[in-house]
Amino acid sequence: MPRHVLRVTLVTGAIVAAACVEYAPISPTASTATMPTAGSPTLQLVAPPANGKSYVINFTGTQLPADLDAQVAAAGGALTTSITQIGVAVASSSDPGFAARAGTIKGVATVDEDIDVQWVKPERVMDAGEVSQDVVVTPDATFGSAETFRRVQWAPDAVHAPQAWDAGARGAGARVAVLDGGIRSTHIDIAPRLDVAHSVSFVPGQPFNFDQARDTLGVCHLNDSFWHATHVAGIIAAPASTNTPFPNIGTVGIAPEATIIGVKVLHCGSGSFAAVIAGIVYAATPIAEGGAGADIINMSLGAEFPRQGVGLAHLAVALGKATTYAFQRGTTVVAAIGNNATDLDHTANIVFLPAMSPHVIAVSATGPLGFATGATNFDRPASYTNFGQSAVDFAGPGGDFALPGNAVCALPRNPSGSVVSFCWVFDMVIAPCRGSGSSISSYCFAAGTSMATPAVSGVAALIVGQFGHVGPAEVERRLRQSADDLGKPGNDDFYGGGRVNALRAIQ
Secondary structure, X not given: OEXXXXXXXXXXXXXXXXXXXXXXXXXXXXXXXXXXXXXXXXXXXXXXXXXXXXXXXXXXXXXXXXXXXXXXXXXXXXXXXXXXOOOEEEEEEXXXXXXXXXOOOOOEEEEEEOOEEEOOOOOOOOOXXXXXXXXXXXXXXXXXXXXXXXXXXXXXXXOOHHHXXXXXXXXXXXXXXXXXXXXXXXXXXXHHHEOHHHOEEOOOOOOOOOOOEEOOOOOEEOOOOOOHHHHHHHHHHOOOOOOOOOOOOOOOOOOOOOEEEEEEOOEOOEEEHHHHHHHHHHHHOOHHHOOOOOOXXXXXXXXXXXXXXHHHHHHHHHHHHHHHHHHHOXXXXXXXXXOOOOEXXXXXXXXEEOOOOOOEEEEEEEOOOOHHHOOOOOOOEOOOOOEOOOOOOEEEEOOOOOOOOXXXXXXXXXXXXXXXXXXXXXXXXXXXXXXXXXXXXXXXXXXXXXXXXXXXXXXXXXXXXXXXXXXXXXHHHHHHHXXXXXXXXXXXXXXXXXXXXXXXXXX
């Protein structure tokens, strides 16, 4: 989840900051940029009727009745999705008595109204721009070092990714599903690594490669140019290659040879519990069984919820069934711990989901203060990150914006020229973003646990690429053994098991 976002416009070599069991497949919506057609799968998440509501039906086990469609209809509703892998179904109804009647279906544990959650909060944003695509950069002998913005990318250095690349670990063969909003599938730092065939949307009526975002007033804008999922995907796997149509233009991801799968579960930063649950199950299901075959699921999304509350508690249980399913299918799930500066050890009534769901690796954020003026402490806890030994598993570079003042700094870019902006901007993380119009080469600065999470997912992808399709227990074991133990010895409030270390993780 981004805590702060800055858009940048590239003009003549400078960045100008503007004002500021049997596992049956489930069926998501079409994966193209057009609306679903008659040939699209029939089982998908659909919007409830105008005067109706959507309900999550959770069964006690993982089996759904063969005649569930008829039983739901008899209760006054319509079955819209059967997530047969985990024994969860989604139905819609305009009948106020539907939940009570559906609750009497044999094997049903709970029936609760689904809720739409703002999983990625509205942020202050700046105008977007794009880098010229006619820049020619001479490849450097050191992998990734010739990218246009490499010298303003402190995050890969924070986790020792360049040393891992030099050792040959670049994430090849690893598949990372980005559960998020829409992804800019044509971006020059996304397209080479994106598996379009298995990228899907669980947002009714929206393709996987389209998004919008809300402003601070809650208004959803068509012309939004950030696109959270694009930034996240670039942090994971932006390629460093001389073989792309536009070589060495942009940034390099932590696992630059990993494969990205876009799984849209949010629109305007919002999404239902049902969409997130379905997205997790789809991503973790093998390709041969109709899923995405992801080794890693990245969820740079989350929200604080009260532990009390029957409906919410039931939805959290269903979400936990999905993350447990992913673990059982061999998929590592990584999620942001949040940007509220909350001490989760001493807030008894607060739970942060999905980071605190079962079998999820929860990530806090670090960031420098004054990178543009020479600061090299990338392990300073970010000013906004949630924390707590009971909640945080690992830390990653998420950036910060706590440096005061409007001083302007300039850092070198490749092959020449400078990146010019407010000094505090460089403490954030730069990665691809959507840009305006038909742009396919725009970049933005952003900060948040949303940016730290894909860095950890990237290191997990390096592990999978190096050691094969090892399961989540082995991935976490290697992450824990190799992490740099910061703060107090052992598990720490801000760092959990430590800040991830890519080089040690692949040795």
